[in-house]
Amino acid sequence: MPEALLELEGVEARYGPVQALHGISLEVKEGEVVAVLGANGAGKTTTLRAVSGTVRRGGEIVFAGKRISRRSPEAVARLGVAHVPEGRGTLTELSVRENLRLGAYVRRDRAGVREDEQRVLSYFPWLEHRAGQRAGTLSGGEQQMLALARALMLRPRLVLLDEPSLGLAPIVTAEIFRIVGELNEKEGLAVLVVEQNAAFAFEASARAYVLEVGEVAVAGSSDELRRNESVRRSYLGY
Amino acid sequence: MLLAFDWTQLAQQIVIGLASGGVWATLAVALVLIYRSTGVVNFAQGEMAMFSTFIAWSLVHHGLSYWAAFFLTVAISFVGGVAVERVVIRPVESAPVLTVVIVTLGLFFLVNGAARWIWTPEVRSLPNAFSTRPIDVAGVAFSIQDLGNIGVSLAAVGLLWVFFRFTKLGLASRAAAVNPEASRLLGVRVSWMLALGWGLAAGMGGVSGMLTAPALASFDQNLMQPVLLYAFAGAVLGGIDSPLGAVVGTMLLGVLVNLVGTYVDWVGTELRLPVALAVILGVLLVRPAGLFGRVSVRRV
Numbered sequence: 001m002p003e004a005l006l007e008l009e010g011v012e013a014r015y016g017p018v019q020a021l022h023g024i025s026l027e028v029k030e031g032e033v034v035a036v037l038g039a040n041g042a043g044k045t046t047t048l049r050a051v052s053g054t055v056r057r058g059g060e061i062v063f064a065g066k067r068i069s070r071r072s073p074e075a076v077a078r079l080g081v082a083h084v085p086e087g088r089g090t091l092t093e094l095s096v097r098e099n100l101r102l103g104a105y106v107r108r109d110r111a112g113v114r115e116d117e118q119r120v121l122s123y124f125p126w127l128e129h130r131a132g133q134r135a136g137t138l139s140g141g142e143q144q145m146l147a148l149a150r151a152l153m154l155r156p157r158l159v160l161l162d163e164p165s166l167g168l169a170p171i172v173t174a175e176i177f178r179i180v181g182e183l184n185e186k187e188g189l190a191v192l193v194v195e196q197n198a199a200f201a202f203e204a205s206a207r208a209y210v211l212e213v214g215e216v217a218v219a220g221s222s223d224e225l226r227r228n229e230s231v232r233r234s235y236l237g238y
Numbered sequence: 239m240l241l242a243f244d245w246t247q248l249a250q251q252i253v254i255g256l257a258s259g260g261v262w263a264t265l266a267v268a269l270v271l272i273y274r275s276t277g278v279v280n281f282a283q284g285e286m287a288m289f290s291t292f293i294a295w296s297l298v299h300h301g302l303s304y305w306a307a308f309f310l311t312v313a314i315s316f317v318g319g320v321a322v323e324r325v326v327i328r329p330v331e332s333a334p335v336l337t338v339v340i341v342t343l344g345l346f347f348l349v350n351g352a353a354r355w356i357w358t359p360e361v362r363s364l365p366n367a368f369s370t371r372p373i374d375v376a377g378v379a380f381s382i383q384d385l386g387n388i389g390v391s392l393a394a395v396g397l398l399w400v401f402f403r404f405t406k407l408g409l410a411s412r413a414a415a416v417n418p419e420a421s422r423l424l425g426v427r428v429s430w431m432l433a434l435g436w437g438l439a440a441g442m443g444g445v446s447g448m449l450t451a452p453a454l455a456s457f458d459q460n461l462m463q464p465v466l467l468y469a470f471a472g473a474v475l476g477g478i479d480s481p482l483g484a485v486v487g488t489m490l491l492g493v494l495v496n497l498v499g500t501y502v503d504w505v506g507t508e509l510r511l512p513v514a515l516a517v518i519l520g521v522l523l524v525r526p527a528g529l530f531g532r533v534s535v536r537r538v
Contacts, residue, residue: 054419054422054423072422073422073423074422074428077423077424077425078425083423085419085420089417089420089423090417091416091417091420091421092416092417093412093416094412094416098409098412098413101406101409102409102410102413102421102426103424105406105409105424105425105426106424154425
């Protein structure tokens with residue numbers, strides 16, 4: 001069994017007086033794609049934000065053997081966690097090239113960064129022709145792909161992917177999940193993906209957690225959960 | 239009257255206008271820098287620049303040459319600006335805009351008071367940075383000082399542009415200003431980028447002050463107050479969120495104010511400041527985003 005890359009133990013989080021997570025425990029192993037599902041407000045996005053440190057959180061979060069439950073977002077990113085946030089976090093005023101360059105902002109190995117530039121372009125060849133364009137002028141799907149490409153520029157050990165399907169046509173979503181799958185297969189990239197669209201999420205992941213009001217309701221292999229009628233009806237609503 | 243129009247004088251007055259506009263431009267760029275990152279107009283920018291100028295005066299007073307004092311003061315101002323951000327602005331970083339505005343107003347009086355406390359009232363002047371003798375360009379006599387001021391201002395703004403455009407740190411600070419949340423996720427220390435912006439703004443303000451003072455027979459702690467107003471008017475004209483706009487806006491304003499002051503008898507020197515205020519009002523009425531400002535469109 002591979003070691004857990006990311007481990008959450010009794011993680012809580014709150015926005016002001018509202019508690020969003022009531023003790024979540026989950027793990028992501030090296031080279032694994034794990035999905036987090038659940039209804040609106042179940043705490044999916046907050047789970048990712050707890051990991052990256054963009055919400056006030058408690059409990060234990062261990063990444064690659066290091067406790068990160070008290071670290072700032074900057075520090076977590078520097079450990080190799082790339083968070084593609086809700087709304088994609090596009091730096092709209094900057095060019096596509098500048099967005100990509102900032103993905104590698106914390107890295108000091110210039111040669112490696114150049115290498116990764118080529119690697120990223122092999123997944124997203126169209127980015128090369130749009131390099132000079134203002135990122136804000138890209139379509140939603142293009143911005144989502146740019147966000148993923150930018151995350152890869154960190155050469156991350158873990159990618160946190162927040163609802164890549166949001167506002168996108170199914171064909172575009174499928175393309176994004178195809179690339180995520182390819183990255184996982186070819187490069188062993190570990191991904192923790194939050195997704196509203198259960199079909200895509202089950203397809204792309206090996207294991208999944210279903211959240212309900214800030215707690216893990218069900219967990220298991222994606223294949224099992226997909227086939228489980230009662231899970232589908234009670235938590236996923238389809 | 240039309241036939242007797244003095245084109246030489248017009249050219250001279252335009253250059254004089256560009257020279258004062260250039261000096262205002264450095265302070266205007268400082269305002270824009272803070273506005274883009276902190277989201278407020280720093281009302282204390284002029285006073286901070288005045289404080290820098292007094293530091294330069296002290297250095298010159300202790301025997302440094304003007305240019306040695308100039309560069310040393312820019313460095314001191316940078317450190318001072320970073321310190322001001324860390325101590326005064328950081329605690330209100332996530333407070334509502336109005337709170338931050340009030341803090342910069344408080345800073346205005348604090349810096350002004352400190353300067354009065356440290357430097358007693360006496361007649362002060364800075365030596366001229368450039369020769370005051372005229373130079374002949376295509377048959378028209380211009381002052382070397384004016385041309386020098388234009389050159390130094392543009393060089394300072396140009397250096398700043400190179401920093402933001404071509405360095406990794408500059409790129410990160412632009413990102414931090416556009417989208418702090420997303421930038422933190424990329425590992426950018428956004429809070430320090432703010433401090434860096436304040437440092438750079440303070441340095442630019444210092445340049446502005448040190449170019450303003452030598453032109454005056456003597457100066458006191460109110461030195462930069464009119465300059466702040468002109469800089470603000472120029473920045474509004476160019477678009478308060480656009481550095482290029484700030485430069486073009488203040489240069490245009492410099493020329494406009496100087497020409498109106500020269501050719502419209504009843505304006506003279508006394509009514510130049512109101513002309514600048516009229517420009518602010520006019521721009522806000524006709525084109526609130528300014529010449530180069532971007533009308534912000536939010537995609538929902």
